[in-house]
Amino acid sequence: MAMDNVWVFAEAADGQVKTITLEMLAKAREIADEVSCFFAGDGDDVAEILGEHGASTVFATGDLDNALVGPPVAAALAAKIEADGAPDLIMFGTTYDGRDVAGRLSAKLGAPVITNVVDLVVDGDAVAGVEPVFGGTTNVTTRFTGDAVKIVLIRPKSFAAEPAGGSAADVEDLDVPDLGNTGTATVTARLVEETSGPKLEEAAIVVSGGRGLGEASKYEMVERLAKLLKAAPGASRAIVDAGWVPYSYQVGQTGKVVKPTVYVACGISGATQHMVGMKGAKYIIAINKDKEAPIFSIADLGIVGDVHKVMPKLIEALEGR
């Protein structure tokens, strides 16, 4: 039996609805009769695509005048829930803003949040979230108890986004109440770190580098190999923490979740933190000089060798094609 209604936090960047939103909509329309979205911005900008993916209504705050979205969206939702009642489930993506809104809303409503969810199990009114722990070796299923509003944070790439062919969603205003002190954080500038080639989260092939590269300048090998394979370059947390590449390159628990056809791990040992972000790849190739490295336990092809010897030869072979 399906739930009556589910709300999904819709996010957009550069005028495009984020993939995580569409992934959640695919699951939401499978488990609920009616799916609505809420959005920080102008609802008309997203109504068509959200409708096409199964949302019947989008509640939109309108322009938030450069406020961080957490406080206004959480306060507006809490007010709407108080006025009109709560849905059976509220879904957020595990994104910067998704976590901000979910945390604030949870505190406002005294509602629990089940986080890092990769699947939902619905049985009548009962809802449970499945969360991978210990680097994805164990799945913990947690069920909501009690009468509080149910909030889940969904990990990217948990569901496949697919249009359902619906018409544009109805747009309804979501009124933001007075936020007092909580609403005083203001964005004064937005800066984009330039990356070339395909986007990390969407690339069919990802080539990532780790501490085994030895020094920052050797990351250039990862970039060259990525370019030859039309792949996106990625990185382990170790070399992001070390300042070799920007945070936006990071694959893993605290970085991006990728699910490419091929993932090439160069000089990455395979800390659980990293594996959670890439073990969904269809094929994994690993190059590492330590044959005991955990990455080899999940790699389809493992080369026990020095990245400084294997990668230049690989690059040369591909350049010669």
Add this chain to the structure above:
Amino acid sequence: MMRLAQHNSGMHVVVCVKQIPDPAEPGSLDPATKTLKRTGNIILDESDSYGVEMALQLVTNAGGGTVSLVSMAPGGETKGLRTALAMGASDAILVSDPALSGTDALGTAKVLAAAIARKSPDLVLTATESSDGYTGTVPSQIAELMGLPSVTFAKSIEIDGSSVNVRRQTESGYEEVTCPLPAVVSVTAGVVEPRYPSFKGIMAAKSKPVEVLTVADLGLSASDVGWAGGGQEIVEIAAAEAREAGRVVEDEGEGFAEIVTFLENLKVI
């Protein structure tokens, strides 16, 4: 809204820190309590060491002040706190109570918010998420409970009079955010280099004050925390479908050719 007092004696920063089982040792769940086993070596979560370092730097830049720690642990653990005190924090509040076992993120935020309020700080720093629970919601939950603004995922923090300017991580780069103090800011791992405690620091940490409080001391009831306060229950713990290890080849100069063949077979080159 909770009012936070301004201090006369420099800048006062509270850093929320978690003491976790050493991630280098394999973790496991206690099948009886369904909580993470907290036996073995309990250490300062590395994710929190960045906030401690950031706080120490901000206080130095402000020309003086104090860094206080706030932590929560069911069994009175202090080893991780001593590490942060040895780095240079002045004092700590440890909320420790058997009732805390099984507390979820919101319950944790209630406890930490109540403890932070006793310190009336100018700024509250946290990690973006803990390394063992990684819910990532506690910073904004604390801020909401305290009626404060918050900026999550800080790459850098600068105090400018009675405001804080933060470079906040985004999916494609970063944004610059400003907000008035007091505020809650979560610090991204790796943005500062946490100092190693000196021998002098380690010796001094032994005598720094750690105030141990119970849930009741904070004016909270046992039903706000623990499994009782959570509104959720674990119904299943199961092994995930494991990926099989494939072929592992020692490189003797031709390892690259294995990769080329593999990619050719997948028709991606």
